[in-house]
Structure formats: C-alpha cells, structure tokens
Amino acid sequence: MLGRAANGVYWMSRYLERAENTARLIDVGFHLALTRSDKHAQDEEWKSVLTTTGQVDDYAARHTDFGGPQVFNYLLRDKDNPASVLRMMENARTNARMVRTSLTNSVWEATNEGWMNLSELLARPVREANLGEVLTAIRRQGTLVRGALEGTMLRNEVFNFARIGTFIERADSTARILDVKYYVLLPSVAWVGSSLDNVQWDTLLRSVAGNRAYSWLNAGAMDPRGIARFLILDGQFPRSLVFCYEKLRSNLGGLAKEYGEETSAHAIMRDTGEMLQRTTIEGIFETGLHEFLQDFIGRTSQLGNAIAADYRFIE
Amino acid sequence: MSAAGKTNFDEMLETDGSVRPAYADLSQWYESQDKTWFNRQQAEAERFFRRIGITFNVYGDEAAEERLIPFDLIPRIITAREWRKLTRGIEQRVRALNAFLQDLYHRQEIVRSGRLPISALRDNVAYLPQMIGMTPPGGVYTHIVGIDLVRTGPDEFMVLEDNARTPSGVSYMLENRETMMAMFPELFTKVPVRPVSDYPRRLARSLRACAPPAFKGSGRPTVAVLTPGIYNSAYFEHAFLADQMGAELVEGSDLRVVDGRVAMRTTTGYKAIDVIYRRVDDDYLDPLSFQPDSVLGVAGIMDVYRSGGITIANAPGTGIADDKAIYSYMPEIVEFYTGEKPILPNVPTWRCSEPDALAYVLDNLSDLVVKEVHGSGGYGMLIGPTSSKKELAAFEAKLRAKPHNYIAQPTLSLSTVPIFTKAGLSPRHVDLRPYVLVSPDGIDITPGGLTRVALKKGSLVVNSSQGGGTKDTWVLDE
Numbered sequence: 059m060l061g062r063a064a065n066g067v068y069w070m071s072r073y074l075e076r077a078e079n080t081a082r083l084i085d086v087g088f089h090l091a092l093t094r095s096d097k098h099a100q101d102e103e104w105k106s107v108l109t110t111t112g113q114v115d116d117y118a119a120r121h122t123d124f125g126g127p128q129v130f131n132y133l134l135r136d137k138d139n140p141a142s143v144l145r146m147m148e149n150a151r152t153n154a155r156m157v158r159t160s161l162t163n164s165v166w167e168a169t170n171e172g173w174m175n176l177s178e179l180l181a182r183p184v185r186e187a188n189l190g191e192v193l194t195a196i197r198r199q200g201t202l203v204r205g206a207l208e209g210t211m212l213r214n215e216v217f218n219f220a221r222i223g224t225f226i227e228r229a230d231s232t233a234r235i236l237d238v239k240y241y242v243l244l245p246s247v248a249w250v251g252s253s254l255d256n257v258q259w260d261t262l263l264r265s266v267a268g269n270r271a272y273s274w275l276n277a278g279a280m281d282p283r284g285i286a287r288f289l290i291l292d293g294q295f296p297r298s299l300v301f302c303y304e305k306l307r308s309n310l311g312g313l314a315k316e317y318g319e320e321t322s323a324h325a326i327m328r329d330t331g332e333m334l335q336r337t338t339i340e341g342i343f344e345t346g347l348h349e350f351l352q353d354f355i356g357r358t359s360q361l362g363n364a365i366a367a368d369y370r371f372i373e
Numbered sequence: 374m375s376a377a378g379k380t381n382f383d384e385m386l387e388t389d390g391s392v393r394p395a396y397a398d399l400s401q402w403y404e405s406q407d408k409t410w411f412n413r414q415q416a417e418a419e420r421f422f423r424r425i426g427i428t429f430n431v432y433g434d435e436a437a438e439e440r441l442i443p444f445d446l447i448p449r450i451i452t453a454r455e456w457r458k459l460t461r462g463i464e465q466r467v468r469a470l471n472a473f474l475q476d477l478y479h480r481q482e483i484v485r486s487g488r489l490p491i492s493a494l495r496d497n498v499a500y501l502p503q504m505i506g507m508t509p510p511g512g513v514y515t516h517i518v519g520i521d522l523v524r525t526g527p528d529e530f531m532v533l534e535d536n537a538r539t540p541s542g543v544s545y546m547l548e549n550r551e552t553m554m555a556m557f558p559e560l561f562t563k564v565p566v567r568p569v570s571d572y573p574r575r576l577a578r579s580l581r582a583c584a585p586p587a588f589k590g591s592g593r594p595t596v597a598v599l600t601p602g603i604y605n606s607a608y609f610e611h612a613f614l615a616d617q618m619g620a621e622l623v624e625g626s627d628l629r630v631v632d633g634r635v636a637m638r639t640t641t642g643y644k645a646i647d648v649i650y651r652r653v654d655d656d657y658l659d660p661l662s663f664q665p666d667s668v669l670g671v672a673g674i675m676d677v678y679r680s681g682g683i684t685i686a687n688a689p690g691t692g693i694a695d696d697k698a699i700y701s702y703m704p705e706i707v708e709f710y711t712g713e714k715p716i717l718p719n720v721p722t723w724r725c726s727e728p729d730a731l732a733y734v735l736d737n738l739s740d741l742v743v744k745e746v747h748g749s750g751g752y753g754m755l756i757g758p759t760s761s762k763k764e765l766a767a768f769e770a771k772l773r774a775k776p777h778n779y780i781a782q783p784t785l786s787l788s789t790v791p792i793f794t795k796a797g798l799s800p801r802h803v804d805l806r807p808y809v810l811v812s813p814d815g816i817d818i819t820p821g822g823l824t825r826v827a828l829k830k831g832s833l834v835v836n837s838s839q840g841g842g843t844k845d846t847w848v849l850d851e
Contacts, residue, residue: 158612
C-alpha cells in the first residue's frame with residue numbers, strides 16, 4: 059500500500075481514539091465537578107481535565123473562567139481549538155476520505171456518518187443538560203468504526219496500520235492520564251483510605267473506563283498500588299500499557315510477516331515490551347511513578363516516529 | 374429560459390398526452406405509488422448519497438464545502454433501437470477523434486488537404502508541441518471519452534460536445550443506478566434495464582490493454598488513478614473508480630521517477646506504475662514540461678512517457694479535440710478519417726472568426742447561443758433568447774473585439790423528460806453523456822450514461838455548477 063495511505067489509516071485511528079478519550083475525560087470532569095460544592099473546587103476539576111489533555115495553556119490564553127460549560131465547549135467544539143473533539147472527528151474523516159480506497163464501505167460510512175452526526179450535535183453550544191448525549195455519541199462513534207474494522211476489513215497491512223494507530227494513541231493516553239494524576243496514587247501520610255482518596259481513585263479508573271473492571275477483579279477493594287498495577291501491567295485490561303504493547307507486538311508482527319522483514323520499529327517495540335514484562339509495580343514505585351511514565355511516553359513517541367519513517371508515511 | 378415558440382420533444386409523452394411504449398411500465402408503476410411516500414424516498418435518496426459521500430466540492434465556498442448534485446427519481450429511458458443507432462454513431466465519432474489526434478501530432482494530413490485551417494491548431498493552447506511526433510502506447514489517445522448528446526425529436530440526436538480530455542461524471546451514472554436499485558428494487562423486475570455496474574471492470578480491462586512497452590508481460594500491469602487530492606471537486610469519483618478497479622489512488626506527492634519508470638511510494642519502497650489514469654490537467658502533469666510550479670504531477674513523467682515507460686490516459690494534448698472551434702469541423706473530420714458520412718450530426722455552428730458567420734451572428738444574436746471556444750461548464754456563454762438588451766449589447770462588444778474566441782449555435786428545443794415535483798411529474802430539458810472506452814482491443818460503450826437535467830422549469834442549462842441535476846439512465850434490453 060501507499061505510504062501516504064498507511065499514514066492516513068494510522069492517523070484516522072489515532073484521532074478517533076483521541077476523540078473518545080477526550081470525551082471520557084470530560085465525562086469524568088463533569089461527574090467530579092458535580093461532587094464539589096464550591097465554584098473554586100469545581101473549576102479546579104475542569105482545569106485538571108484541561109491539564110490531562112494538554113490544553114490548559116491554550117485555554118488560559120483565551121479564557122479566564124474555568125466554569126464547566128465554558129471548558130467542555132472549548133474541548134468539544136471551539137473553533138479556535140485545533141484539538142477540539144469536533145476537529146479530531148473532522149481530521150479522522152479527512153484522513154478516511156484520503157485513504158478511502160483502502161477502507162471497506164462499512165468503515166468509511168461509519169466514519170463519515172459519525173462525523174455528520176457529531177457536526178450536527180456540535181453545531182450549537184452544548185448545555186449541561188445534553189452533555190451526556192453528546193459524550194455518548196462520541197464514544198459510540200469510536201465503537202462503530204472499530205466494529206466495522208473488526209467485522210469487515212481484511213487482516214492485512216491496512217488493518218494493522220489502523221490498529222497500530224489505535225494502540226499507540228491509547229498507550230500514550232493512559233500513560234498521560236496516569237501521569238497527571240499520579241500523585242493521588244502516591245503513598246502519603248494522610249492515606250488511610252479516606253473517602254476523598256476513594257473518589258480520586260475511582261475518577262482515575264473511570265477516565266480509562268476501568269472502574270467496573272477493577273472492581274470485578276478486586277472485589278471492590280481499592281488500593282493505590284493495585285490501581286497502578288492494573289493500569290500499567292494488567293494484560294487483560296484493554297487500556298493498560300502492557301495490553302497496548304501486546305497489541306502493538308501483534309500488529310507490527312503482522313506487518314513483518316506480510317512484508318517479509320522487520321524494521322527499526324520492531325526493535326523499539328520489543329525493547330519497551332520486554333521492559334514492561336520485567337517490571338514489577340514495586341520496581342515502578344521505587345524508580346518513581348512519574349519518572350517511569352515520562353520514560354514510557356518518550357519510548358512510545360519514539361516508536362510512533364520510527365513507524366512513520368520505516369513505512370514511508372511521508373517522503 | 375425556454376425555446377420560445379418551438380415545441381419540445383417529450384420523451385415520455387406523445388403529443389396527445391398518451392405514454393410512449395418505452396415508458397409504459399414505469400408510468401404504470403409510478404401511478405400506483407403513494408406520492409407522500411415517494412416524496413420521502415426523494416429525501417431518502419439524498420441521505421443515501423451523503424452517507425456514501427457522493428458529494429462535489431465547490432471552490433472558494435468553505436461553508437458549503439461539500440454539496441450534492443440533486444438527483445431526480447424518475448429515470449430517463451432509451452430504447453434498444455435508439456441505443457443501437459447511438460452506439461454506431463458514437464463509435465464512428467470516437468474512431469475519428471483518435472485518428473484525428475494521431476494525425477494532428479504527426480503529418481497533419483487534414484491540414485495539408487485544406488479541410489482544417491492551420492490556425493485552428495496554431496492559436497490553440499490545448500495543442501501541445503511536446504506531443505508532436507509521439508505515438509502513445511497502442512496508438513490510443515483518448516482512452517476514456519464522454520460524448521454529450523442532445524435530442525430534438527424522435528430520431529434526432531445531435532452531438533453537442535466531445536469530452537476527450539477528462540470526462541467526469543461516470544460515478545454518478547453508477548451511483549444513480551445503485552440508488553434506484555436500492556430504493557425501488559421491484560421496478561427492475563418490471564423493466565428490462567441493461568446493467569452499467571461493470572463499467573469499472575471494463576475500464577480496468579481497457580486500461581490494462583494499453584500497457585506501455587516497459588511492461589514485460591508477467592502478471593498484470595499496475596494501474597493507478599492520479600488525483601489532485603481530496604479538495605478537488607471530483608475527488609469522490611477518483612476514489613470511487615480507483616476503489617472499484619482495485620487500482621491505487623495516488624497523488625503527485627506519492628510519485629517520482631525511479632530508474633526510468635514512474636513509481637509510487639509504498640510502505641516497502643517505490644513500485645513502478647504501468648498505466649496512469651490521470652485526473653490532473655495537462656498543464657499540471659509535469660513541472661519539467663508544463664507549469665513549473667505544479668505539485669500535482671510528477672517531475673519527469675513526460676520523459677518516461679516518451680521512452681515507453683508509462684501509459685498516460687488520456688494522452689496529453691487530447692484537449693484540442695474538446696475545443697469548440699475544432700468541434701465545428703467534426704463533420705469534415707469524421708468524413709476525412711472514416712470515409713463515411715457522420716451518423717450523429719453536429720449542432721449547426723457558426724464560427725465567428727469567419728466574417729460572413731460573424732455578420733449573421735451579430736444580426737441574430739437574440740436567437741442564438743454563443744459560446745467561448747475554450748470554455749466549459751456553461752460559463753462565459755450567452756443565451757440570446759433570455760438575455761436583456763443590455764446583456765446583448767455587452768456581449769456584442771466582446772464578440773466584435775475577439776470574434777475568433779466565439780462560436781454560435783441556434784437555440785435548440787431540447788427534449789424533455791419528466792422530473793418528480795411536489796405537484797407531480799413535470800417536464801424538464803435533458804442531455805446525455807455516454808461513456809466510451811478505447812483500447813487496442815476496440816471501442817467499448819457502456820449501455821447507459823449520465824443524464825443531466827435542468828431542474829428549473831424551462832431552463833436549458835443542465836450543468837451541475839448552474840443548478841442542474843441528474844437522473845438514472847436506462848437503456849432497454851433488446
């Protein structure tokens with residue numbers, strides 16, 4: 059396939075994944091803000107959402123008020139925000155249009171229809187009353203495209219590039235969410251499993267759609283180390299770092315098989331994968347959770363760059 | 374505007390208002406439909422088109438970047454007998470066009486014989502000196518041709534325009550049919566309509582049959598569709614055709630010349646292309662030979678072309694045949710190269726470059742249609758009968774200043790086919806563009822085409838850029 063098409067499929071998946079992750083973060087911010095009674099604490103929660111998506115500086119350059127509707131409208135649909143959900147859906151759709159011949163009709167139509175629906179939903183400012191509907195629509199959109207990919211695409215290079223985009227983005231996103239919130243997982247003097255901690259931990263799990271799964275696995279008991287282990291090292295949880303790298307190994311493996319050779323990206327992927335396999339949660343806390351996550355984010359970005367270069371995404 | 378005072382040929386109804394035999398089944402079916410439901414189906418068709426993304430882009434109009442060409446649910450029907458005659462006429466004309474192009478870029482016998490003035494070439498930017506002496510692989514210049522036909526009576530079809538450069542719209546022929554079959558499947562059990570869906574396969578076969586000398590007969594030639602990109606107005610069609618042919622859809626940035634071949638950048642390195650179906654104009658094809666600042670083409674592709682490394686479809690320089698001044702010579706051209714009288718006549722045309730013709734045109738401006746010789750898309754033309762005195766005067770000045778830039782034709786009473794409106798069926802003017810494929814294996818005409826329809830009552834302008842719509846076109850089985 060064309061390098062440009064591989065690039066398009068990869069970014070289509072990344073943008074869809076990113077839109078979905080942003081929607082989830084907004085959802086969590088909204089729930090947290092509801093649990094806060096004073097405006098200052100509510101604003102702090104929204105600020106934290108902006109920090110996690112990396113948009114707090116851009117936002118602060120334009121607005122002084124961190125009120126909920128202002129923030130979530132910025133994240134969802136602000137024309138001046140190049141990383142708004144609407145813009146990401148547009149980007150995903152533009153990429154899909156560019157590589158239309160590599161996609162099945164089902165995948166293209168799921169992407170195109172999703173963009174049409176969201177453009178309509180986001181044509182006017184979102185109110186708190188219909189925020190839930192909008193966020194559900196965004197998440198459903200990602201699900202529909204993934205379902206169409208899964209159900210209709212040949213398991214070839216196109217499929218592998220799409221999946222690689224998804225898991226690079228997801229690995230990066232989970233690591234960033236953890237990194238912004240890592241302090242809630244640090245053993246602190248105050249920690250005695252207070253209700254505030256429990257809310258914070260629950261929030262963190264919800265940000266990656268892991269609250270239910272975690273409760274299932276741990277019979278409802280919460281401890282910070284267990285949560286960190288779950289999000290980083292649990293091979294069953296589809297948003298953990300280990301899971302994402304397991305998928306990357308499999309999809310990059312598919313490319314090596316189809317093309318008959320490995321590239322520098324395989325070495326980088328394997329190196330990080332093995333690092334994760336060797337790592338224990340104790341070890342992570344010993345080196346420092348923040349340091350560990352920063353290192354991981356750097357490695358993942360390096361992997362993304364290597365894939366783009368090895369497979370000739372651009373000239 | 375309407376052709377005042379003339380009666381139009383109604384393709385569905387006889388003059389006494391009874392339904393013509395070809396439309397009998399359709400008419401009966403339509404009468405039995407619930408009109409509220411039919412109305413909803415019209416809206417449903419639009420949603421269908423948007424979902425699959427059949428849109429066209431409007432340049433410089435960001436708010437409404439992607440638009441739909443309106444689609445009318447009432448098909449246009451052509452009988453087997455009518456189609457037989459049309460195909461003979463089209464085939465003859467396309468054969469003549471190819472021979473004409475070959476001659477223009479070689480010995481120019483037609484000029485030597487005095488049938489075509491040299492000025493028709495000399496003053497023409499579509500005539501490419503870079504193509505002189507060059508014979509494309511297989512001797513084919515126009516691999517894909519669209520012949521625009523208009524009808525004025527039961528047996529009177531005329532050629533309005535030849536599209537030998539890059540005829541577009543074939544995806545509408547295919548998707549219109551697809552939509553009709555999805556919405557009214559039972560209709561196709563009542564009327565024997567010839568299928569058009571294998572056009573992409575025929576196109577792929579036809580293009581592969583034109584492989585260049587550099588393709589050494591193992592496996593199948595690699596075909597790619599070259600598009601200017603997603604912002605081009607016909608991008609949907611480019612992607613659609615590439616997809617249906619199983620060909621790569623490439624942009625200029627994907628291509629470069631590697632080891633004397635034009636090659637595309639794949640994930641595993643550069644891979645040679647044998648046949649390129651380009652939807653990029655001549656001017657942008659090669660910055661080394663034409664527009665130096667073009668990023669839409671491939672630097673050096675013309676050298677590769679000349680040395681037999683690639684087939685370019687359609688060949689560069691075929692646009693000369695689309696010129697309206699050349700068009701006016703088509704009856705002579707057909708006769709010169711085929712030795713036969715044209716089966717399909719031209720619309721009578723006055724060349725304003727000739728003093729007598731100019732005098733006539735100026736005297737009768739309010740009855741005529743005047744077109745720019747290089748114009749297309751319905752832009753820059755005068756429609757005499759609907760123009761104000763002021764418009765006529767302004768055009769007269771332009772005409773006097775640059776007479777060689779114009780041709781004139783009578784205002785034709787184009788045939789009508791009904792469209793579906795809230796008030797019921799209502800006749801509208803139509804034209805027809807069948808699609809023709811040319812390869813060394815022969816000339817292949819898909820039974821169908823694109824029917825464009827002027828949606829405004831009385832209007833004769835069918836161009837989508839000016840409020841035209843489309844219809845499914847049915848050629849009936851024998």
